[in-house]
Amino acid sequence: MFAHNFQVKTPLLDAIKGYVEDDHAAFYTPGHKQGRGVSQKMRDLLGSQVFKADLTELANLDNLAAPEGVIKEAQVLAAAAFGASESWFLVNGSTAGIIAAILATCGDGEKIILPRNVHKSAISGLILAGAIPVFVQPEYDRILGIAHSITPEGVAHALQEHPDAKAVMMVYPTYYGVCGDVEAIANLAHQYNIPLLVDEAHGPHFSFHPDLPPAALTKDADLTVQSIHKVLSSLTQASILHVQGERIDRDRITKSLQLLQSSSPSYLLLSSLDAARQQMAVSGKELMTHTLQLADLARKEISKIPQLSVLELNPSAGFVNLDRTRLTVTVSQLGLTGFASEDLLAQQGVIAEFSSEKHLTFIITLGNTQADIEKLVQSFQKLAQEHLREKSLANFSKSMYSTRLYFDKKTPKLSPRQAFFAATETLPIKRAVARICAEIICPYPPGIPVLMPGEVITPDALEYLLNMQAIGSEITGCADATLKTLKVVKDE
Ligand SMILES: Cc1ncc(COP(=O)(O)O)c(C=O)c1O
Structure with missing residues (x-):
């Protein structure tokens, strides 16, 4: 997918380094002037170096809205590393990319097919575009209380009923690491000559290891949005939008992002994307091998603990693959909710990504260590010993029933x-x-x-x-x- 020799380059990071090392009088934004004016409390916490790199669109640093220099170069390298034809750096998270994807494909009153359990950024996109949602119910595992992906059957039905839809959007993978049949859904969308837009916020690592689910672009998605900050090593908010093929109007993506993104993009965020791309292009396979080993160890050890179970691949139309680095542990057999377990684990120094009624979900990435996994396993062992099933099962089963996931099947009255x-x-x-x-x-x-x-x-x-x-x-x-x-x- 990429050639190592040019992927070692970090054009954006290098351009910033020039300014960091150069001694000059700064009469430009930001007001802290490379940290000299920053509050002492802030400096005590973060040190001074980071502020030197908090730069703006200066000479040789290019312009995010219309890149022609180092940002362009970094984006071209990212496109090659992630298998896209063209990529756009995002400084307002995947949120901005998802909204831009909708604005670029749907106009006022035009329809888009998308899952009911879509992230709220897509709803913001509908509001801004004036697009009309055609919701497809995701597959829902009633026992686990987890919504999976939309299915090819659901999308085929929506397309038959709404052949005038302008795009299909899917979430791949879900927050739980569950992957739907992106290839079949892409094929269906293409039969109607419309693009498949993929919210791949949780899947930017997929390109870098054959034991992870396939990246959506390798299965014919037309556009994907990836939160590099969620599972790779860029700074929070730094994401990328990728496009391939001819179904997406690239000028409309650029124009939409110009509407949505700041005119003062953070170069800390932008350069962190350049660095994260280089890291993965050069060492991604090795890093993901290690991450998968850690995740597999955690899965194996936690599964051995009585009353706990780990979400594993259980193939169905809305669950064709699982990202093993996303660990979801069902705690309900302990008579605890996920929310209560989250607090108890936090008291032991283990912080989960999120909790739901029956589960706790953990994101395991290239930043985790063997010691983290040991601490996680030990904390679960302690939790299980202290909370036997009998303790509060009666209270729990009542709440399990009453918080069944709710989705309305009716079409909205107003857009x-x-x-x-x-x-x-x-x-x-x-x-x-x-x-x-x-x-x-x-x-x-x-x-x-x-x-x-x-x-x-x-x-x-x-x-x-x-x-x-x-x-x-x-x-x-x-x-x-x-x-x-x-x-x-x-x-x-
Ligand atoms: C499935 C999904 N899509 C999109 C987003 C938005 O991503 P970001 O936080 O990068 O704006 C999130 C964030 O949690 C998400 O979970």
Whole structure:
């Protein structure tokens, strides 16, 4: 996929190094002037070197909105390393890339097929574009309480009913590392001559090891967005959007990103993408071999602990592959929720990525060590010893039933954009039933909206939200996070 000799280059990092090492009087932004003006408290915490590299679009540092120099060079290297024809660096996370993907493919009133358990950034994209969502229900494992991928069958059905859709979007892998059939879904989209857009936020490492699931681009996706910061080594917010083939209008991607991204992009973020790409292009296979070994060790040892189980590949139409570096441990047999276990593990110095009602999910990456895995296993052993199944199973099974994942199957009454801009009123939650929701309401984690602007508020949705809140999930996206009131579209 790439040639090592040119992949050792780091054009963007090198350009920054020049400024870091050069002694000059700075009369440009940022105001801290390479750290000289930074608060002492900040300097004590972070040291001074990092601020020297916190630069702006200076001579020889190129321009993210219209790159022609070192940013362009770094993006070309990234495209080659990740198997794309063209790549765009993102400084506002995959969020910006997902919104740009929607803006570049769907106009006002045009349809896009996407999973109901899509990340909230896609809902933001719908609002900004004015696009109409055609939701496909993901496969849902009722026993585990985990939503997987959308299936080829679901997408085929949506395409038959909406042959005028302008794009299909899928999440690959899910937050749990579950991969759907990206190849079959790409083929279906292409039969209608529309692109497959992939939210691959959690899969940028896939390109670098044959034992990981295949990268979406190798299975004919037209566009993918990857959070390099989530599983590789770039700084938080640094992501990449990749494109291949002719179905995506590249000028529209550039124009959309110009709308969305800062005119003062952080060069710490940009150069961290250059460095992370070089690291993976040169040593990715070795690093991923080690990461997979650590993940396999954790899976093996935790599976041995009575009452705990680890999410393993269990093939179905919405679960054709699993990223083994994503570890989901079911704790419900201990009589604990994932939320409670998360707190107990944190007391032992182990911090999970997120918890859900029955599970805890851990991201294992090139940054983890053998010592981390040992600590994780030991903490689970201790947790299991201290919380025997009998202790609180009765309480738990009640909550298991009541927080069944809720997805509404009805088409929204208004488009997300119409609802977002409509006149609204705030009502006590009970009086909001049957009204049109005016905000995104999203338990976090896992960041899957339960209600979104334009949808009719049903008693089921409210019950699910209240139950999630009761067991410790934070409700985000709505003005009143306590859920006492909800914003609804005003009746005419
Ligand atoms: C599935 C998925 N897509 C997109 C995003 C947004 O990515 P970012 O945080 O890089 O903006 C996230 C973030 O958690 C995510 O989980």
